[in-house]
Amino acid sequence: MPALSAIASVTWSIGSERSSWRDMIWTDSLESRSWRGEARTRTSSSRRTTRGEAAVSPTAGAVLESEAASARAKRACVSIRNGASGLAVSPDCEDCGGRGVRGQAARAATTAPERPRRSAASKLGLQDAGAARGHGELSCGTVNDDRPLARWRSLSRFLFGFSEPVSRRPYVIAGFALGALKMAVDLALLLTWSGGRPAGPWLPYLAPFRVFHATPGAEWLQLILVLWSLPFLWIGVSLTVRRAVDAGASPWLGVLFFVPYVNWILMLALCLLPTRGASSWRPAADGPARRRPLWAWLLIVLFASGVGLGLALLHLIALRRYGAALFFGIPFATGALAGFLANHDAPRSLRTTLLLAFACEIAIGLGLIAVALEGLVCVLMALPIALILAGLGAVLGREIARRRPESPALAGCLLILVPLSDAARPAAPPELAVVTTCIDIAAPPEVVWRHVVSFAALPPPDEWLFRMGVAYPVRARIDGRGVGAVRRCEFSTGAFVEPITAWEEPRRLAFDVASSPIPMEEWSPWRTVYAAHLHSGFRSQRGEFRLIALSGSCTRLEGRTWYALDIHPCWYWNLYAGAIVHTIHLRVLRHVRSLAEAEAEAKRTIANLVSAP
Template sequence: MSRLLSFAGMTRPVAYAMLAPVLLLVQHATVFLLLATKGNSLLPDAGFWLLPLRRLATSPDLPAGHAALAFAVSLTSAGALALLSFRRANWSGAGYAMAAATVIPAVQMLAVAVLTLLPRFARRTQAGPELAPGADVAHVIQGLLAGVALIVAAVLVSALTLGSYGWSLFVFTPFLVGVTTGYLVNRRLLLSWGSTARLVLAAAALGTVALLAFALEGLICILLAAPLGAVAAVVGGAAGRAVARAAHGGGRPLASLALLPALFALEAAVPPVLPIASRASVDVAASNAAVWAALTDGGAITGGPGLVGAAGLAYPVRGRLLGEGVGAVRLGEFSTGIARERVTEWVPGRRLAFAVLTQPPAMEETSPYRRVHSPHVQGYFDTGTTRFTLTPLPRGGTRLDIEARHVMRIEPVLYWEPLARLAIRINLSRVLDDLKQKAEQLNAAGSDPEIYKQPSEPV
């Protein structure tokens, strides 16, 4: 069993042609079954076959458990496919770049097709000499520096130049850091798997320190991406070590680096546009008039921002109306700046809705520098519309509902979406709790504002 799970083994073309399509279709089958459990139909178009996780992510009211399950299955199948593909490349003596590319959903099918047809370029009549155990200090330093350089270069090209945040940056890049570092540190003397993994993680850690030092990223974003990157890097390290151990490996695994710019450009050309709809409600022991007064008052939101504030994410501070009625301007003050909004619905005592025209950054990076060159803080997570609905309850009081729509443009969507939904839910709950407190205080004080300047619509 251990030999079957080793990157150092070989897989023949027939076995690869039978097993690789199964691993490819696992994520498609998972998405199909999860959508079926919710009664949602599936359109098996090109988008579904190329990027099945995006199709699942656009499903309305996607449970967090479904998102986690689908992403875990996708990562597992990608890791197994990479293992099988590297073994296939070992048999051919070439194709390592294609083997590495099998971890990227958008190009998996093409990579598998190329590997399936790949002939045998290097036929060995006998096994090469086994590498002696030990550590070559010069190669260890070379491997660490190569991993650091790769991380910095990837962020410069993908994020700062092309504005792309996707699988290639968060999964393929750390996987290649593992392959590169794992190969270089083992190409003369063979380290243990554990020592290789530690060096790969050290290279990744030093790379993130370099991102902080050059003000290319902030600490919070690095910490959020770290679990995903660490898993990909360790798997890549195992692949790099196995190829270094094979006598015919040469420098072919490093050819995978040439794919990075093309994959960054591909993802920049077809970015994700994931709509996220959120809703929350609270029952308020106050009249519609008191709730409406609290909603349009413009006072500061009390209570701490909680986890959202600790992570540096934007949270609402207050909302001030400049005028009344549809078309009025609303200024939404956030911890990161001011959003300019336009009122789209105005039914006193019943509904208030507004669309965001301009908005502040989605977060404030934690960094020793005042300014961090991180494009993702602006334009990659946007708020579209927000609507408040007030409904009188049969036994008195008011139910206050809030609906918000956001758009996220970062992959892998099923990794980042649950984190985005958590932040949205915390912010919405904080706003509702604040309005509930203010409305109930107005009600207790006997205040009944005259809000009905026009006949309200029936509930």
């Protein structure tokens, strides 16, 4: 990115200086010819007056002088393409009426006598306002003399906007430069967060979840990386759409940017395809939007959400896959379809377009609840990422409708690739994630140990998370002692069967998870919800408790849980899974603390009573 910005800055500066000198010479030539013409006029008038011809009346002379001043003002007000100075215009200009005056330079220019050897550019500080606005025309206006800021604005329009098609060379340069920038920042964050020693292989960017799962506080790191990735997602969509237009293809190919595996093939093809003639990619003139009846809006919502719901059912019933295409591709494609249908007859506001796309996503979620494939809690969990991607797709569909209002038949064909990409994804064993929670207890390790191995029933939960249906621990008991004993931790949805694998009293207790209940009870109007992810999406693998003795007969109790998550994208769903497991840890550890501290306090009280005279 710095190298790209530097190259753009040097190229901009060279082009600006070259255009400035060329236009200054052109303006000098115009003024020189004007001065010579006025000199010849004054000489001819003087000779005619000397020979006794009729002189021009004072009124006619004033009119001529006013017309000459107006002509000089209009010449001075014309902006010079890519000039080096800021623009100042004349107050007598018929085009702008003096609205672009900078200080008193223009007013002085219209009243002071012209000097033939000074250019209007150096005298008035003119610049091409049209070029500064992204047009190649000469016009009146004012432009700030802040060229670095103008360059950054131009770069922002290139990366985030939809104004012009993108040729092959800028697409390749921007793609590799931004990819290198993102990879460098991601790698720096991973190395910094892990103290320079990331778990797993070198270059943790290639396997980031191994770093996440072995790094304390990795949930915050994932959230930072997710927020950091959002601008790059939109830049990728914007560049891909405009590169497709430049290559003579349909802008609807941008929908494939969120389809796994297919997006890599698309970007490689766009890097190779040449520019195919002049592409029509300018927005049509915004006419008055016709008032659309409510039933027409409802029809758009029903159609777009119906397409999205059909694709979701194909994923959940036929493929039984919870992949990135389900949570990325379908919301983006649905939003793009809704945005196009909302603006194909007349441009609508961005707010109206976004609200329509959001309504489609909510309708899809309600449809999944209605067919008993999901519950309310899971739909609410998926809604944030679905709304973000639907909003991005709606903006894309709106821009395509403004520039290419043809039928989106290709978009319907491309939607077929969304489920096929998940079907082509090879099945891989999910990587383990670990959540660590610790708490300090005012009791010695020997006392804490007894309440870690087994504990009495917990009080009813106060956390809103558990009241929404997430499984929560109730009690724990153990059969036997030492390695090979079986511990049963009872949850609200069933019992975890945990054979003991490490018994180091009173320092460490480790166990595997032989069987586990479903992680939650869905909120649904139906008695049974056929959600496959409840049985295979989240699986607890093993856990352990560590007791660390502290000064003052205190103990630091650490609880760890390793779990496998088979829902993609893992970086998104791991935010929820990690927070839920951490909340469960806190419920258990706080209960152990209350029991251990109560026992320790009772022992101290008895000891004080015994030692009292």
